[in-house]
Amino acid sequence: MNLAGASTLLRFALRRDRIMLACWLYALIGSVAGTAVSFGKLYPSQSSREQLAQSINSNGSLRALYGSVYDTGSTGALTAWRMLGLGGLLLGLLCVLLVVRHTRAEEESGRLELIGAGAVGRGAPLAAGIGAAVTASALVGGVNAVVLLAMGQQVAGSLVFGAALFGCGVCFAGVAAVAAQLTGTGRAANGIGGAVLGLAFLLRACGDAAGSTGPGWLVWLSPLGWAERVRPYDDNAWWLVALLIAAGGAQLALGYALAGRRDLGSGLLPQRPGPPSAAPSLRGTVGLAWRLQRGTLLGWAFGFAVGGAMLGGISQGVKQLISSSANVEQIVQRMGGSTGVVDSYLATSMNLLAMVAAVYAVQATLRLRGEETSGRAEPVLATGVGRLGWAGSHLLYPLLGSGALLLVGGLTAGLGAGVALGDTAGWTGKLLVGALVQLPAVWVFAAATVALFGLRPQWTAAAWSVLGVWLFIGYLGPALNAGQWLLDLTPFTHVPKLPGGSFHVAPLLWLTLISAALAGAGLAGLRRRDIG
Amino acid sequence: MTTAIDVSGLVKTFGRTRALDGLDLSVARGEVHGFLGPNGSGKSTTIRVLLGLIRADSGAARLLDGDPWRDLVALHRRLAYVPGDVTLWRGLSGGEVIDLLGRLRGNGQHPERRAELLERFELDPTKKGQTYSKGNRQKVALVAAFCSDAELLILDEPTSGLDPLMEEVFRGCVAEERERGRTVLLSSHILSEVEALCDRVSIIRAGRTVETGTLAELRHLTRTSVTAELAAPPTGLDALPGLHDVELEGTHLHCQVDTDRLDGLLRALTTAGVRSLTSRPPTLEELFLRRYEAVPQVAPEAAPEAAAEEAPEAAPGAAAERAS
Numbered sequence: 001m002n003l004a005g006a007s008t009l010l011r012f013a014l015r016r017d018r019i020m021l022a023c024w025l026y027a028l029i030g031s032v033a034g035t036a037v038s039f040g041k042l043y044p045s046q047s048s049r050e051q052l053a054q055s056i057n058s059n060g061s062l063r064a065l066y067g068s069v070y071d072t073g074s075t076g077a078l079t080a081w082r083m084l085g086l087g088g089l090l091l092g093l094l095c096v097l098l099v100v101r102h103t104r105a106e107e108e109s110g111r112l113e114l115i116g117a118g119a120v121g122r123g124a125p126l127a128a129g130i131g132a133a134v135t136a137s138a139l140v141g142g143v144n145a146v147v148l149l150a151m152g153q154q155v156a157g158s159l160v161f162g163a164a165l166f167g168c169g170v171c172f173a174g175v176a177a178v179a180a181q182l183t184g185t186g187r188a189a190n191g192i193g194g195a196v197l198g199l200a201f202l203l204r205a206c207g208d209a210a211g212s213t214g215p216g217w218l219v220w221l222s223p224l225g226w227a228e229r230v231r232p233y234d235d236n237a238w239w240l241v242a243l244l245i246a247a248g249g250a251q252l253a254l255g256y257a258l259a260g261r262r263d264l265g266s267g268l269l270p271q272r273p274g275p276p277s278a279a280p281s282l283r284g285t286v287g288l289a290w291r292l293q294r295g296t297l298l299g300w301a302f303g304f305a306v307g308g309a310m311l312g313g314i315s316q317g318v319k320q321l322i323s324s325s326a327n328v329e330q331i332v333q334r335m336g337g338s339t340g341v342v343d344s345y346l347a348t349s350m351n352l353l354a355m356v357a358a359v360y361a362v363q364a365t366l367r368l369r370g371e372e373t374s375g376r377a378e379p380v381l382a383t384g385v386g387r388l389g390w391a392g393s394h395l396l397y398p399l400l401g402s403g404a405l406l407l408v409g410g411l412t413a414g415l416g417a418g419v420a421l422g423d424t425a426g427w428t429g430k431l432l433v434g435a436l437v438q439l440p441a442v443w444v445f446a447a448a449t450v451a452l453f454g455l456r457p458q459w460t461a462a463a464w465s466v467l468g469v470w471l472f473i474g475y476l477g478p479a480l481n482a483g484q485w486l487l488d489l490t491p492f493t494h495v496p497k498l499p500g501g502s503f504h505v506a507p508l509l510w511l512t513l514i515s516a517a518l519a520g521a522g523l524a525g526l527r528r529r530d531i532g
Numbered sequence: 533m534t535t536a537i538d539v540s541g542l543v544k545t546f547g548r549t550r551a552l553d554g555l556d557l558s559v560a561r562g563e564v565h566g567f568l569g570p571n572g573s574g575k576s577t578t579i580r581v582l583l584g585l586i587r588a589d590s591g592a593a594r595l596l597d598g599d600p601w602r603d604l605v606a607l608h609r610r611l612a613y614v615p616g617d618v619t620l621w622r623g624l625s626g627g628e629v630i631d632l633l634g635r636l637r638g639n640g641q642h643p644e645r646r647a648e649l650l651e652r653f654e655l656d657p658t659k660k661g662q663t664y665s666k667g668n669r670q671k672v673a674l675v676a677a678f679c680s681d682a683e684l685l686i687l688d689e690p691t692s693g694l695d696p697l698m699e700e701v702f703r704g705c706v707a708e709e710r711e712r713g714r715t716v717l718l719s720s721h722i723l724s725e726v727e728a729l730c731d732r733v734s735i736i737r738a739g740r741t742v743e744t745g746t747l748a749e750l751r752h753l754t755r756t757s758v759t760a761e762l763a764a765p766p767t768g769l770d771a772l773p774g775l776h777d778v779e780l781e782g783t784h785l786h787c788q789v790d791t792d793r794l795d796g797l798l799r800a801l802t803t804a805g806v807r808s809l810t811s812r813p814p815t816l817e818e819l820f821l822r823r824y825e826a827v828p829q830v831a832p833e834a835a836p837e838a839a840a841e842e843a844p845e846a847a848p849g850a851a852a853e854r855a856s
Contacts, residue, residue, distance in 0.1 A: 108662070184622075184662075185622060272660075273625070273658040273659060273660070274623075274624065274625025274626075274627070274628060274658050274659070274660045275625055275627060275628060275658065276625065276627040276657040276658050277627045277628070277630075277631050277657065278627065278628040278630075278631035278632055278635075279628075282624075282628055282631065282632055282635075283632075283635050284635065284636065285636070287632075288632060288636075291621075291623065291624065292621060292623070295623070374619050375615065375617060375618075375619045376619050376620070376621060378580075378583075378585060378615055379613060379615060379618075379633060379673065380633075380636060381583070381584075381585060381608075382583050382585070382608055382611075382613035382686075383608050383609075383633060383636035383637040383638075384605050384606075384608045384609040384636060384637050384638045385605065385608070385636050386604065386605050528587075530580075530585065530586035530587065531580075531585040531586065532580070532585060532586070
């Protein structure tokens with residue numbers, strides 16, 4: 001296929017994304033480096049690392065989250081164990097977003113038509129999107145390898161660690177290259193890419209949790225599993241890196257072949273005609289918002305049902321924890337903050353669900369800004385609809401939709417825990433409370449987004465950065481020995497850790513009040529400002 | 533009660549850009565009012581102020597005897613709006629959007645009129661969102677507006693993207709609206725369309741109204757084109773006031789004359805003896821071009837110096853300097 005103009009488009013893509021890419025690269029490189037430094041301090045000796053390995057490897061739920069510790073010979077091996085899966089997942093996400101952003105999303109907006117009419121080959125936009133993803137992957141892999149080398153880790157292991165990260169990026173760039181040909185919209189292509197990523201994570205997690213006694217082979221169905229089995233500093237399995245890159249390459253070839261077979265602007269999945277007139281339910285802004293938000297909400301609810309069941313179902317593994325390492329117990333204590341280890345694990349799981357619900361809440365809130373900038377809000381606001389009614393109809397989703405997600409996740413987690421540990425009714429009740437008690441913290445994220453939207457609309461997308469920073473502190477902060485004042489800044493720190501912890505109503509009231517104040521300020525701003 | 537839209541001295545700035553710079557606009561009830569101006573002259577900004585989507589920095593705007601910012605919802609129930617660039621929801625069919633917009637306005641639609649309009653505009657209501665072409669998206673918004681019971685239609689360049697046949701259908705619909713006594717504000721830069729449809733016209737440039745009135749009034753204020761074949765070469769033409777672009781070759785004369793100076797020219801011609809005479813009122817196109825010929829090729833905002841020569845107090849460049 002003709003690739004004329006691809007290098008110009010690639011330079012343009014990298015220029016357009018320079019700020020977003022810099023933030024991602026900083027986070028992906030900083031988290032690996034930070035983990036390596038922190039592990040060096042926490043587990044300085046061979047014996048402390050072996051204790052960590054023992055306690056992780058004997059615990060199904062921790063194996064599900066992080067995989068098994070396979071080598072205790074060096075700080076590098078521990079870093080690779082902890083960060084290869086997570087780093088691969090995040091880099092994969094970045095690559096999906098990048099490829100879709102420069103291919104399907106551009107095509108959907110009509111901008112690609114303008115570019116395609118120039119002296120630009122049919123395959124050039126796809127090549128540019130892939131080029132951006134490969135460039136980002138190479139930077140993340142390369143710099144991380146250099147960082148580990150600089151910290152005095154083995155040469156071969158550091159190189160293969162970087163290469164495995166790179167391979168994850170290429171593999172998921174391939175997924176996105178195919179997804180972008182199938183769907184008509186960037187949003188749907190991102191959805192397919194995200195679903196594949198989630199499935200890859202689930203397969204890897206289930207396989208690792210099952211270990212040698214269950215369907216451990218599930219790991220081999222997931223590219224993230226391959227990356228994990230590269231085992232830098234131990235096996236150094238370069239052939240798995242080659243497999244990742246080959247899988248990416250094969251999907252890229254498929255993407256190019258599909259791109260050559262379809263018309264500009266169309267997807268390969270068919271579009272069905274709609275009804276000639278509106279059903280009675282499509283009435284008012286509430287009916288419209290339901291139509292626009294329901295697909296996303298149902299997709300997320302499915303994910304929460306599966307994720308909750310998985311988190312609950314593996315809780316029996318926690319029982320086997322051997323707390324031989326004071327350090328590990330300390331970490332678990334810090335993450336869970338309570339006495340019973342099972343309780344602590346499940347409380348952490350509910351916290352994890354809530355962090356994901358916060359992502360949904362921000363996404364659902366940002367829909368408002370999307371409607372505004374696309375011009376679709378204008379004809380609606382030119383009818384008998386006030387701004388607050390319009391905004392309120394969409395804000396029902398971060399407000400109540402995220403509650404519904406927590407309800408679903410808590411329910412399936414409770415059922416899963418009940419199956420694993422017995423006492424289904426008891427666990428279901430406890431975990432429903434444990435999940436729903438997080439809702440006010442989730443609201444703070446949505447409310448911060450509303451405040452940006454109302455007061456500084458051109459900065460609304462910064463809500464993702466706010467979310468990212470808060471989640472990063474919340475997720476890795478405790479394990480990395482961050483200061484308590486830093487943790488106190490994140491909403492989730494203040495939520496009661498249930499089951500196991502003690503319930504206080506005051507922090508929930510405070511979080512609700514803060515949410516109400518932020519959202520109120522945002523809505524007041526929206527009433528006064530210009531639309532569009 | 534007789535004015536539908538009354539705007540005076542409207543000013544709106546976006547950062548350093550002065551989009552509206554003291555704009556006046558008055559639309560009587562029951563008239564079709566043409567709102568003319570080149571790209572970027574402030575037509576859409578004015579409409580967005582009238583819709584209460586943005587707030588003017590200064591000046592007064594009244595819409596259907598209400599305040600467009602304060603009485604927004606009540607006013608919107610009485611008007612229908614067609615944006616210049618219609619974007620639709622991807623998951624919703626055209627028919628659903630038409631019904632939804634009617635229900636959001638809350639004053640009902642006529643099913644028979646809806647069906648009739650769909651047929652006249654040859655629009656398939658089952659297609660979804662962005663699978664419509666630009667013209668068809670425009671038709672979705674037009675059908676939604678025309679089958680409403682609104683007193684006032686605000687149409688922002690509604691025919692961009694329509695083919696000539698559909699433009700004809702559109703003109704028919706606007707004529708019917710006028711017969712039903714509804715008010716239409718038609719923003720456009722397609723002069724033939726405005727000339728065919730509108731009772732009165734406002735021409736704006738760089739955020740200011742430069743001409744307003746019926747087409748006849750506007751023509752009166754401008755020049756008439758005269759071509760004459762004379763018996764003898766005319767004399768004393770140089771002394772005549774209001775004469776422009778004179779081309780005289782022996783007994784053949786072609787010139788432009790300020791319409792209120794036509795008398796003088798005719799006297800001079802009859803003195804010389806007239807063999808044949810053609811006099812033509814200016815087309816809207818000529819009116820328009822004359823208003824803008826001082827600012828060739830570029831939009832007024834982009835050429836502040838040129839605008840400043842013509843009307844210093846209206847120059848956006850000068851305004852921006854004041855603002856900064």
